Amino acid sequence: MRRRRSRRDKITLIDVARLVGVSSITVSRALRNPDKVSASLREKILKMVEELGYVPDFAARTLASRDSDVIGVVLPTLSNFALMSVMQGIEERIHQTHYRVQYAYTRFLEAAAVSQIRLFLAQNPAGLIVTGLSPSEETGAILRSADCPVLEVLDISEETYSGLRVGIDTREAARVATRHMLERGYRRFAMVGGPDSRSRLRHAGYCDVMQAAGLYDPVLDIVENEATSADLGCRLLRRLLDRVPDIDGAFCHNDDVALGMMFECRRVGLAVPQQFGLCGFNDLDFAAVSAPTLTSVRVPRYDLGVRAADMIIRAIDNPGLEPLSVDVGFTLVERESTLGRSAG
Template identity: 50%
Template sequence: MTLSDVARRAGVSAITVSRALRDPEKVSPQLRETILRVVEEMGYVPDLAARALASKNSGLVGVLSPGLTSHAFLALIRGIEDRVRPSDLRIQYANADSNSEDQLRQLRFFMSQNPAGLIHVGQIGDPAIDDLLRRAPCPVVEIMDVSRQPTDMAIGIDHRLAAETATRHLLAKGYRRIAMLGGAWDFRARRRQEGFQAVLEEAGLFDPALVLSIDSSTSVGLGCHLLDRLRNEFPDADAAFCHNDDIALGVLFECQRRGLAVPGDFGICGFNDLEYAGFAFPAITSVRVPRYEIGYRAVDMIIRASGSGAYPAKIVDLGYQLVSRGSTARDG
C-alpha cells in the first residue's frame, strides 16, 4: 500500500495526500475528511524510511524533559498528542535527568534520527546544549519559559513575572515572613526565585534564609518535610510560595498535622494549578499555567516551520493566571 494508491482512490495527487497528513491546515476540511476516510479504509501506513529519504527527515518529533513523570506534564503531553494525531508525525519522549551530560546525550540521539522537530524542556541557558540546539537540522521549540531569547523558537510563560504576581498576592493578604519552598533549581525555578526575591526586597522583607530547597524531584512528601524544617528553624514564618502544587499540598498536610490554621496562621501558594489544588481543603491558591495549550502549539509551531521554513512568531507568551483560593483567603 503506497501513498499513490491512496491518492488514486481519493482522486487527488500524492502531494495532496501527503499534505493532508503532514500539514492538515493547508487542505480544505472536506477534502481532508475524504482523504482520511480513504486512508482508514485502505489501512495505509506511511513508509517512514522512504519518507526520510525523500524529505530528509524521519517524521519524528523528539520531546526531551527532566519532568515527564510529573503530574504537571500530563496536560502538556495531551496537548502534544492531540496536535500530532491528525498528522503523520510521531512522538518520541526522553525523560532526561537534570544534568547537562544526560540531556546532551539524549539530544544527540534524537538528532541522529533526522527528526522533523525537537521540543526541549531542559537545562535552558546551558552553553553546550544551546550550541547543539542551534545546530539542529530541524525546528526546535523550547517550552514552558519565554523570558530569554531562544535558540530557535519558544512558547510558554514568563516564570519570573508569575512569581512576582504570586508574591505580591501574599503580601496583599498580610503575610510578611514568606518562605520559598522547592526542589531542584532548574532554570524555571531560578526565574521564579528571582521574581520572589525582587518583590520582597522592594518591600524590605526578603530573608535568604527562608529560601529552602532540596535537590531532588518535587513531591507531596518533600512539601511536608520542607514545612517541618521551616517551622522548626523559623517558627515566625507565616506563608510559603511553593515551586509547584505537589509541594504546596504537602505543606498543607503538614500544617494540618501541626495544628496550624490555613490561611489564618499560615498562607500557601502553589504553582501550575493542578486539578487537586481546587479540591483540597482549604483549596490551594496557585498560578495557572496553560500546559495543554503549550504542548499543542509547540507541535503546531514545528509543523508550520517545517512546511514554510519560517514561523511568524519566534516567541509566544501565553500568559498565566493567579487563582486565589482558600489557602490565602484572609484579610490583608
C-alpha cells in the first residue's frame, strides 16, 4: 500500500529545479512565461513537473511578489445563459496569457458583492472584472481604492468607478425594441424586467417610448426578483392574461422568459405573432430556431468578454493607461415573433 504523501514530503519548485539541473528561477519562468524559455528546456521542465506531480504554490507566489497572477471576475449569477458567453470570451482571451481566472457570484445582492470584491482584493489580484453591480457608495468606494486595475462590464451610460468600462447603451436598445413593436401594430404589450440595473435601464427605455406614444400603462410593468427562466415566462404570461385580458405582447428582459411565454401562448391558444407579439433580449442561440423564431436584441456577448479581458490585461501591463469606455453596440434582430398582428 502506497504511503500517503505528507505535507513534509510535498514536491517543491526546488526539487524540480534540482532534478532538471537548472535554477528554481528558470523553472518558475518556464511555468509563468513559457515563451521566455527555450522549447527544449521548457519541454524537459514540464515533463519533470508531470512526473513528480508538482503543483505550484500560488499562495507562496503571491507573498513573494506584490501581486498574484489571478484576474478575479465578479458576476451576479453563474446560471445566466447570456453571461456564460461573456465568460467564454474572457476565458479565451486570458487563456493566451499566464494569468488565471477566478469567479465569484453575488446572487444580485449588494452585501455579497461587497464581500466578494473585498475577498478578491485581499488576495492582491492582478486585475478585477465586475459585472451586474448596482451603483452604491460602498461598492464605489471599494473599487476606487483598489490597488489593481478594475474593469466594469456595464451600461455605457452608468457611472464607472474604475475608469475602465465596456458595455452597450441598454436604454437605447430598449427604445429601439419598443419602437419596433409599436411599428408592427402592438399597443398593449408588457415590459417584463428583472432585479439588476440593466433590467431597470431596459424598463426606462420602454417607458420613454410608450409615454411618448401616449400608451404607457403601469399595469403592464412587471418586475420580478428571481432568476430568469422559461418557467418564469410561463407563469408571467398566465398572470398577465389574468390582469390585462386585452394584452397583445411582451418585451422581455431575457430570451428565456420570452421562450417560456411562447410555450404558454401555444398552451392557451394564443397565436404568435398574430395575436401576441414577443421580443426578447440577448439573442441566445435558440432564438433563431424556435417556432416561431424569436425577435431579440443581439448583444455581442462573447466579443464583450474578449474585449473586457483584453482591456484588463492591457491595464495590468500598462499601469498608466488612460480611462477608457468602449461601446460594443447592439442589433435588433427582427424575426417571426413580431411580424405583426395582421401576419398570416
